[in-house]
Amino acid sequence: MKIKVLKDILDANEQLAERNRQLLDSNSVFAVNLLSSPGAGKTSLILATIKSLKGEIKIGVIEGDVSSSLDAEVIGKEGVPVLQINTGGGCHLDANMAYTALNNLPLKSIELLLIENVGNLICPAEFALGEHKKVLISSIPEGDDKPFKYPLMFHKADAVLINKIDLLPYLKFDIQSFSQAIKAMNQAVEIFQISCATGQRIQEWISWLLIQLSKR
Amino acid sequence: MKIKVLKDILDANEQLAERNRQLLDSNSVFAVNLLSSPGAGKTSLILATIKSLKGEIKIGVIEGDVSSSLDAEVIGKEGVPVLQINTGGGCHLDANMAYTALNNLPLKSIELLLIENVGNLICPAEFALGEHKKVLISSIPEGDDKPFKYPLMFHKADAVLINKIDLLPYLKFDIQSFSQAIKAMNQAVEIFQISCATGQRIQEWISWLLIQLSKR
Numbered sequence: 001m002k003i004k005v006l007k008d009i010l011d012a013n014e015q016l017a018e019r020n021r022q023l024l025d026s027n028s029v030f031a032v033n034l035l036s037s038p039g040a041g042k043t044s045l046i047l048a049t050i051k052s053l054k055g056e057i058k059i060g061v062i063e064g065d066v067s068s069s070l071d072a073e074v075i076g077k078e079g080v081p082v083l084q085i086n087t088g089g090g091c092h093l094d095a096n097m098a099y100t101a102l103n104n105l106p107l108k109s110i111e112l113l114l115i116e117n118v119g120n121l122i123c124p125a126e127f128a129l130g131e132h133k134k135v136l137i138s139s140i141p142e143g144d145d146k147p148f149k150y151p152l153m154f155h156k157a158d159a160v161l162i163n164k165i166d167l168l169p170y171l172k173f174d175i176q177s178f179s180q181a182i183k184a185m186n187q188a189v190e191i192f193q194i195s196c197a198t199g200q201r202i203q204e205w206i207s208w209l210l211i212q213l214s215k216r
Numbered sequence: 217m218k219i220k221v222l223k224d225i226l227d228a229n230e231q232l233a234e235r236n237r238q239l240l241d242s243n244s245v246f247a248v249n250l251l252s253s254p255g256a257g258k259t260s261l262i263l264a265t266i267k268s269l270k271g272e273i274k275i276g277v278i279e280g281d282v283s284s285s286l287d288a289e290v291i292g293k294e295g296v297p298v299l300q301i302n303t304g305g306g307c308h309l310d311a312n313m314a315y316t317a318l319n320n321l322p323l324k325s326i327e328l329l330l331i332e333n334v335g336n337l338i339c340p341a342e343f344a345l346g347e348h349k350k351v352l353i354s355s356i357p358e359g360d361d362k363p364f365k366y367p368l369m370f371h372k373a374d375a376v377l378i379n380k381i382d383l384l385p386y387l388k389f390d391i392q393s394f395s396q397a398i399k400a401m402n403q404a405v406e407i408f409q410i411s412c413a414t415g416q417r418i419q420e421w422i423s424w425l426l427i428q429l430s431k432r
Binding site for chain 2: 037038039065066067068070089090091118119120121122123126139141142143145146148149150151152164166167170171
């Protein structure tokens with residue numbers, strides 16, 4: 001019974017996500033759903049991406065948080081349209097929340113929409129928002145065992161960004177075995193090593209993003 | 217309607233948690249619910265606690281994960297009774313899962329039960345397991361804004377352990393404002409600064425734990 005209800009919720013979400021996708025496509029907006037643990041670097045990545053693409057690509061942002069509008073305030077200072085969603089206890093964004101946000105953003109003046117999901121490696125993997133790509137940020141201090149503990153998230157990601165590589169000298173993290181574990185459950189995934197704090201190798205992520213955008 | 221269903225689930229969970237509490241008390245077991253983001257240091261804290269209290273306090277462990285038994289295997293090597301719960305997609309432990317685990321542990325030979333919840337700062341705050349104390353581990357690399365983003369978790373914690381303080385030289389983290397933010401929403405909370413990796417100030421956590429145990 002419990003499983004039936006959950007399946008209904010997910011089916012309904014898929015339909016709403018498809019509606020969002022059509023709305024995005026009709027406005028030529030390419031949308032990325034950014035997923036990670038709390039504090040892995042979603043907001044830092046958004047800031048680094050805005051900085052790198054300013055004047056080149058028109059960016060919009062949706063900020064998802066249980067509470068507060070701290071991140072939206074920081075991003076708003078960059079002069080891009082940003083909309084905060086507070087889930088008020090909910091542990092993930094869903095397609096209905098995203099739909100409301102889309103209807104309050106100037107989609108005609110956005111080419112790339114970055115959606116920062118709630119910091120959580122579990123439920124956000126199950127709820128599509130209508131995005132074109134799911135990008136997972138996994139940071140060095142979290143440890144290299146995460147693909148085994150949160151397999152669905154790693155399975156569903158189109159790209160995994162290994163963030164905070166500037167901390168590698170101070171922590172145990174085997175990038176090779178981490179990458180192998182991800183590839184074993186998701187052959188098509190792209191993996192990047194970056195540091196949003198230092199800017200190290202951010203350009204590789206940006207290049208990938210621009211290629212995806214060019215395929216719109 | 218949605219809210220009604222959720223309230224029913226939480227009410228039912230409270231009742232089951234109370235049953236767990238009675239079972240623990242009748243066996244003189246003191247139980248701690250360990251909560252954190254993925255990779256903040258729950259397993260490392262359990263290992264450091266076992267190491268510190270070996271031969272002094274009889275410890276048992278429940279390991280909660282979406283998937284895998286990696287942590288249970290590591291902890292099993294320490295020679296303490298350990299039981300793995302896999303939620304199979306669920307983003308938190310609940311009292312019913314804990315009840316099953318309690319019935320499969322040798323409670324008569326356990327004085328301190330450490331329950332590692334699923335790595336998630338949201339839903340585990342809402343589901344009591346019958347524990348005597350909730351302990352939240354918040355690590356330096358996650359950033360000092362977490363109390364504002366996950367207020368319920370910080371509100372409900374009996375103690376907050378600021379872990380990975382060995383990384384302070386390499387990261388921006390204002391311990392004073394972080395602690396003030398927590399105290400503002402939770403006056404009774406105890407806050408400790410530790411490093412499970414280096415063992416730094418672990419003894420302060422252990423002393424607090426021993427005081428709680430002595431009050432059983």
